[in-house]
Amino acid sequence: MLKDIIAPKVENIALAVIKEKNELDETVWNVYILNMQNNVLESTLVSSKGYGETVKGEKIKTSMLRHLVGDIPPNSYAKIEPIIEEVFGLHNEYWVSYFQNNKMYDKKYIFLAETIKEENFVTIPLINKKGVLLK
16 A cells, blocks of 8 residues: 555755854854745645664664745745754754645655865855855
C-alpha cells in the first residue's frame, strides 16, 4: 500500500542559517526558507527540533517548535525562527511542508552538528548575505 503513494519531489527549496545584526546592532542567527521556484508555496509549515548526544553519551533533545510561515511568493524567502549558538552542537532538523497545485510536498532538512559555522558560509541566493545553505 505504501508503495502506491507517490510523494512529489521537492525542488528548488532551500534552508539557510544566516548570522546578521538585529535592530539593536546585536549579532543574531536566523533560519530562513528560500523559494527558488516560479510558483507560490502555499500554507507552508515548518517544524524544528534539535537532537544529539553529550560528550558522556547521554541523549539530548530540544522541544519541537512548529511555525506557520504561510504563503511564500515565487523567488522569495521568509524567516522561520531565530536560532541560538548553544544548539549548534546538535543536529538541527527542519521538516518543511507546503501545498502546490492541490498537492502536498514535504522534505526534511538537517543541519548536522557543528556545521553551522563561518567556515561553511556561502552567499545565500535571493537574500545576498553569507550563511550556511541546505538544498
